[in-house]
Amino acid sequence: MGIVMDMKIKTEAAVKPPIMSAKNVDVSYGKKQAIDNVSLDIPENQITALIGPSGCGKSTFLRCFNRMNDTISTCKTTGEIRFAGQDIYDKKVDVVALRARIGMVFQKANPFPKSIFDNVAYGPRIHDLAENKDHLKDIVITSLKRAGLYDEVSDRLDESGTGLSGGQQQRLCIARAIAVDPQVILMDEPCSALDPIATAVIEDLMEQMKEKYTIVIVTHSMAQAARISQKTAFFHLGKLVEYGETDKIFTNPTDPRTQNYISGKIG
């Protein structure tokens, strides 16, 4: 295996079935309901932004897509989420395989306290993606290049990943996610701790990445959602208020709550 170039023939986005689809999803932490009956389709090779005020459940919803909420013992998810037609909450689904297909980048850059090389190589190693050492090195370098980090770190791959700057660490985390060769990459406010320049670098990167990957991003910044995404979903108090083309959401929202949020009246 390894990094195989995307050979799929691109058809029109409208005809293509969504790569992920959520149907009537409810999530609760103990007695508190965090997500209330949300249904949403994620189109392939596009960037979908989830926006909404703090505590609206957008991060919780994002974490349903790779079953990251399973690690929280009080969290209960019902409903149906399909990835390429398969229900990911089905008993037969191996959550390890699921997370290899659907990668994740977190709000706070969390590189392992290991070398840059080992950070990127960890995923391929545990999934046995590399046939030999040279192949592994190849995967690491390709992933770092795709994450736009290789030129900055090519001479110090054996130095600790935690010694990089904040923006570089976040790109290292993206490279680490890419190295496993996933179909979907979930991003949970990846730029919230970065300065505008580092943010711009990552936004450019995402623009290139969507050729090969499907990206779902949670963001606080409406400007960011408007800049990079093709689809935007607005969440409020655990409910999906409005979902549609980004252009339409930001120029001509149908729901007054969306209108209020994007004009800065709530949130």
Place this chain on the structure above:
Amino acid sequence: MTDYTSENYIQENYALATSPSLRRRHAKEARFKWYGRIAIMIAFGFLVLMFSTIIFRGAGAFQQTNIALDVNFSEQVIDPSGERNPQALASANYKPLLTAALSKTFPEITARNDKRHLYKLLSSGAVFELGQLVSDDPSLIGTNQTIWLTASSEVDLFMKGKIDANLDETLRRISNKDISYIQALQKNGHIKKKFNSAFFTNGDSREPEMAGILGAALGSFFSLLVCFAIAFPLGIMTAVYLEEYAKKSKLTDLIEVNINNLAAVPSIVFGLLGLSIFLGVFHIPRSTPLVGGMVLALMTLPTIIIAARASLRSVPNTIREAAYGLGASKTQATFHHVVPLAMPGMLTGTILGMAQALGETAPLLMIGMVAFIVDIPHGVTDAATSLPVQIFLWADSPEKGFVERTSAAIIVLLAFLILMNLLAVFLRKKLERRW
């Protein structure tokens, strides 16, 4: 417009000078600083007092008075058969050689009673020293050699100035005649204090001058080895399971409460448990480092579990999420990332628990590690005692020579502890990774 130049205005609203209430706050701060300093000084003072007393008392034990004698290794006396059998050589009767050598050094002393005093200058272990010499090197037989032999404890104490010669003769353990012999030896340079290597190579003995710490030190070492081999893997695995795998329930709460309580159980209770279970049910040989280590492991286990859990909890959750996000299984996330990051804390906790076990006496008393054991243990199943028990035994002995040996043994124990703590610091520094 506000008149900033008015003196009144500055005083009321822009005053930078101190005020009575500010001064009270500063005084409070200064007072608290001094309370802290005084507390540290008192603690430090006690520490210095403790160390200086122990070192002052124990330093003498690292030196031992020896007496030089011209010994004629007569073949007739020690090996009449001429077989040179090492076993027979070691246990032959060397007393005649010593009496002959002493008579040669003091030819003027002939009276029987005086001669008996003369022999008492030497340790009763001196004959064994000669036996050891000859069995190691049989070529000595038939030659004349000047040999330094261990002096008796009384002579040693006198040489170290711990017996007051001005005291009335009946009140001291050494007579005027003995003193005159010692002075005669001193004149020829035949009596000298030398480094006491026997203290580090001998086991216990009834004679203070022959008693050494090696048996007890090895007993402690083997016990700790067993303790580590049992408590470390068990403790770490328990902590990892409870912290990373177990779902929180009434049962885990109960286990947690009980582990915390176990850490506070008096150590002698663990000794009783060892006595009734390990010795009574499993019939593990008593007085051995094996059973001692098992009892100490029971005692150390809660300490290790608590320390390991605390250090697992301190690993940020983002590391676990990063691993899960890449498709690592729980075991991979735990053993590739969480445990290595928690390892420095776990090791520190373990070594501190072991240091506590090293100083423990009470549980060992219950399982028979308190016996008078002369032989040096060579493994975990040889009868042995331990350093703190040895200190206790020597402190309990009536012979005056044991006083300094007790302190010297405490110095050895403290050295052990300091070494273990240094090891903990070293391991923490070496394994620590920042994120």
